[in-house]
Amino acid sequence: MERLSKLAISRALFVAVFLAFLWAQPLRAQQDGAYxxxxxxxxxxxxxxxxxxxxxxxxANGIEDPNHIRVGQVLLIPGVDGLMPAAAPAAEIPxxxxxxxxxxxxxxxxxxxxxxxxxxxxLNAATPTKRLFPGQPVRVPARSAPPPxxxxxxxxxxxxxxxxxxxxxxxxxxxxxxxxxxxFGRWNDQTLHFHALxxxxxxxxxxMPVYALLEPGMYSLExxxxxxxGIELKRTFPVNVVAGPYGYQEIVVAQEKADVLTPEVVSAxxxxxxxxxxxxxxxxxxxxxxxxxxxxxxxxxxxxxTRRTYSVADIGNFHAGQDFGAPEGAxxxxxxxxxxxxxxxxxxxxxxxxxxH
Numbered sequence: 001m002e003r004l005s006k007l008a009i010s011r012a013l014f015v016a017v018f019l020a021f022l023w024a025q026p027l028r029a030q031q032d033g034a035y036x037x038x039x040x041x042x043x044x045x046x047x048x049x050x051x052x053x054x055x056x057x058x059x060a061n062g063i064e065d066p067n068h069i070r071v072g073q074v075l076l077i078p079g080v081d082g083l084m085p086a087a088a089p090a091a092e093i094p095x096x097x098x099x100x101x102x103x104x105x106x107x108x109x110x111x112x113x114x115x116x117x118x119x120x121x122x123l124n125a126a127t128p129t130k131r132l133f134p135g136q137p138v139r140v141p142a143r144s145a146p147p148p149x150x151x152x153x154x155x156x157x158x159x160x161x162x163x164x165x166x167x168x169x170x171x172x173x174x175x176x177x178x179x180x181x182x183x184f185g186r187w188n189d190q191t192l193h194f195h196a197l198x199x200x201x202x203x204x205x206x207x208m209p210v211y212a213l214l215e216p217g218m219y220s221l222e223x224x225x226x227x228x229x230g231i232e233l234k235r236t237f238p239v240n241v242v243a244g245p246y247g248y249q250e251i252v253v254a255q256e257k258a259d260v261l262t263p264e265v266v267s268a269x270x271x272x273x274x275x276x277x278x279x280x281x282x283x284x285x286x287x288x289x290x291x292x293x294x295x296x297x298x299x300x301x302x303x304x305x306t307r308r309t310y311s312v313a314d315i316g317n318f319h320a321g322q323d324f325g326a327p328e329g330a331x332x333x334x335x336x337x338x339x340x341x342x343x344x345x346x347x348x349x350x351x352x353x354x355x356x357h
């Protein structure tokens with residue numbers, strides 16, 4: 001009897017230790033690598049439960065606002081390194097680059113080219129539900145993509161430039177080359193900076209910013225490179241700048257605060273922030289779509305580009321930011337990974353934090 005008691009105690013201890021071991025492991029996702037949001041769940045709690053980061057969940061599921069998930073929503077659970085495990089190797093499949101259209105996600109783009117969403121997702125290190133921005137380059141099997149027409153510009157195979165850009169918006173320029181080359185670009189008296197989108201450096205892109213008060217009309221875009229023989233090869237394209245849908249707003253300022261809008265103060269502060277904004281960082285720190293910097297519960301009170309006048313000053317300009325109506329203490333999030341390059345109180349803009357992404 002004593003022997004049986006000792007055996008029972010030993011088994012009980014083993015079970016307890018085994019259960020403790022199980023409880024110490026990160027919770028496994030459902031069999032398909034997904035989790036269904038339950039009442040009371042938060043993204044932070046789900047991330048902790050599965051041993052991943054909030055950023056990994058946001059990236060894997062295309063979540064714009066990490067503060068808002070809904071009951072019943074199915075979340076893909078990425079691996080610890082933040083990448084979804086690949087279903088099958090696809091490195092040996094010849095690929096071509098196509099451009100996403102407005103409203104595309106990986107699944108809709110895959111359907112347009114007659115391919116499985118899981119394959120397109122794997123080729124682009126994404127998930128089938130990942131949303132895409134218009135013009136975003138996406139790799140598809142070469143068998144599905146129509147061949148691009150020859151450009152006849154040396155190593156430059158194709159130049160994909162926007163036909164038009166709205167005032168205050170930013171266009172995207174994509175250039176495909178047969179070998180890595182140092183591209184140059186000029187757009188509306190601005191020097192363009194190119195960034196490689198693939199490891200080989202054969203697909204590069206550049207932003208084409210448009211000043212919010214630039215007069216609508218046709219402007220020239222110039223793209224090219226210097227050959228190994230020192231010959232400059234370039235091509236010029238017309239791009240139409242169209243008027244933006246911006247309204248007007250009068251800002252009422254208390255008379256005792258009128259001194260912050262004197263030309264001297266406004267000019268000095270503008271020089272300060274423009275010097276920060278103009279600094280060029282060669283490497284991009286962001287990879288995903290920028291998210292809203294504040295909860296969707298707080299509305300936009302003054303959108304970017306609004307033409308503004310002030311009750312206490314004879315000045316007019318456009319709103320270079322976006323205002324949200326929120327109470328004191330509301331959380332502000334970085335819209336994307338970046339480095340803080342300015343954090344100080346400013347006379348006109350108030351307490352300011354500027355991130356370089």
